[in-house]
Amino acid sequence: MDEKFDCIIVGAGVAGLAAAMILARNNLKFLLIEKGDFPGSKNVSGGVLWGSDLAKLVPNYWDEDAGWDRFINHRRLTFMDNQSAFSVDFKSSHFNETPYTGVVVLRSKFDRWLAGKVQEAIDASEYAMDSFIAPNILVEEILMENGNAVGIRTGEDRFYSDSVIIAEGVNNLLTRQVGLQDTYVPADHILTGIKEIIRFDERVLEDRFQLNGRSGMSNEFVGFSTDGVEGGGFLYTNKNTISLGLVLGLKDLREKEKAPYDILNTFKQHPVISDMIRGGEVVEYSAHVVSSGDKRIIPKRLCKGGLLVCGEAANLLMNSGKAIQGMDYAMRSGILAAEAIVNAKKTSDFGEASMQRYQAALEDSYIMKDINNFQDAVHLLHDPVMTQKVPNLLCDFGRNFFSIKNEPTRKARQMLGESVKKYSSYWELMKVGVKGAKAL
């Protein structure tokens, strides 16, 4: 193929598909390349897609049965010791309204569906015959000339373009190859995510998790769930399955010589979790590296002449304890990257100064504002006081507070004082409390 594209996008994950949708709608000629058999075939996610950007790409997507599984109207944060679970629980019909503030997606289904929507946009564009979604192709090299990206190489084949968007995800080999990411990223800032999909009869799932129609719940876990390793657990309800999994610090796993699968098995045997998954059948198991949300691993520059990096390839992710936000960051950054390319096309200027508009738009977006504002929360999540001592003392307090014995009842503050002394101290908690108040 001799023709030159306006843009080549590497990776048909959330970021690449979002970028492609904007390019198609703006009548640009592009090639979206994916190494998997189909978009989504290589992707793993817990996964709640937070926020309402999806409605910008596919208006009224909620009218369709396909693509997404459930909207979230029930959130729970659970602190665990080895026997108990102490939860903060919030459910509201306020979240039943569209546009939803979070939808659960299974990536192999979701990415494939979104790719179908991108194809529809291509078909409706001026380049219906010249823009392509090309699966089963591994991009091995970004072609650079005089510091500007001019195309890509796959095997012996070269494809040329005015611009390249790298949306390759967290294992960002091409981003490193073009010199935008340090070649060595310390394991301290990387986690591994593992997940099982457990299938239930749909009625059993709805009754067990109090679901109604397409409503769903998300549950994050802190404490025993990770068996002393830094990280946390999650449970999300899909249509007739649940996603149950963990994200675990790679460095801590190595130092404590623990295996992710053993930790997941221990988590599943916890009395609260085993009650939730009783009768379910594990139908899928997957693992994937995930960024920590530490901004030290976000490349300082996310562009060069004709080149932009978006999504988790740029390590754009937030895990502040409230939720993992990776897909919504990928979607928004993909949109912003494509908008920069659309503007560059208008002036035929794909030079570095023009590409920097993307970086400026990203800085101005909620993504970088949140990443900058919530760094303390990201670090707090890795503090053993928060991940071990607080869950233990809360569960100890809960056990005493909720026990009704035929004897005089102590005041709650007395019980709390005992639990604090047993697992920590007021001084230590005060320090974490001040950090937490500042962080959130």
Ligand SMILES: Cc1cc2nc3c(=O)[nH]c(=O)nc-3n(C[C@H](O)[C@H](O)[C@H](O)COP(=O)(O)OP(=O)(O)OC[C@H]3O[C@@H](n4cnc5c(N)ncnc54)[C@H](O)[C@@H]3O)c2cc1C
């Ligand atoms: C266990 C787990 C749970 C998570 N839970 C959540 C959650 O609940 N909510 C949330 O928002 N986020 C969650 N995340 C994070 C989220 O999945 C990622 O942040 C998000 O998928 C990033 O999107 P992306 O498009 O940047 O990259 P990806 O989704 O990784 O897509 C990159 C694509 O590029 C392709 N590719 C890579 N290299 C090449 C190449 N050289 N040539 C061609 N194609 C290539 C890959 O095959 C892939 O399809 C979770 C992650 C994990 C691991």
